[in-house]
Amino acid sequence: MNKPFSAVLAAVLMLAACQTGQVQLASDGRAVPQAYVIGPGDVGRVTYSMVDSINALRSAKGLAPLTLDAQLTAAAATHSRDMHLQNRPWHFGSDGSSPLLRVQRTGYPGKMLGENISETYENERETLAAWMQVADTRGVILDPAAMKVGFSWFQEPSGKLWWTLVTGS
Numbered sequence: 001m002n003k004p005f006s007a008v009l010a011a012v013l014m015l016a017a018c019q020t021g022q023v024q025l026a027s028d029g030r031a032v033p034q035a036y037v038i039g040p041g042d043v044g045r046v047t048y049s050m051v052d053s054i055n056a057l058r059s060a061k062g063l064a065p066l067t068l069d070a071q072l073t074a075a076a077a078t079h080s081r082d083m084h085l086q087n088r089p090w091h092f093g094s095d096g097s098s099p100l101l102r103v104q105r106t107g108y109p110g111k112m113l114g115e116n117i118s119e120t121y122e123n124e125r126e127t128l129a130a131w132m133q134v135a136d137t138r139g140v141i142l143d144p145a146a147m148k149v150g151f152s153w154f155q156e157p158s159g160k161l162w163w164t165l166v167t168g169s
Helices: 003-017 040-060 070-086 099-105 124-132 135-141
Strands: 112-120 148-155 161-168
Touching: 040 124, 040 135, 040 148, 070 099, 070 112, 070 148, 070 161, 099 112, 099 161, 112 124, 112 135, 124 135, 124 161, 135 161
Parallel strands: none
Antiparallel strands: 112 161, 148 161
């Protein structure tokens, strides 16, 4: 791993560990887990936090930044909600659709390149950090052919998040 990339990855991981506000302690002295709740006014912040973090990682590798794409985001949003309804994180829709078919259904004119998914209670930066730890999901994020990105999620009342990221050329 080269030094600039390592530094950016370390920064993303440190930001993922940051919390705001007071930490509540349980009777055993441990921190009480706080739900990461995404409100309606947080959509832009969460989306651009992910896209900006991805682009920082790509820049450190000498790769072009990704541009947020509405059609890829629509495919990601559809799949996040569908994973919630199926109650399982996997790449196929309840109707048997593949990531490629979901992207085609939006009318996206480019080529769908990759899809990352996650079922978690973690925020977007923690999710990105987890994706960066696995070769396959890291490859989607750092694909040199990628030019566009779609990113969305579905959050359950319990706080559980179903994240989907889709890249395209």
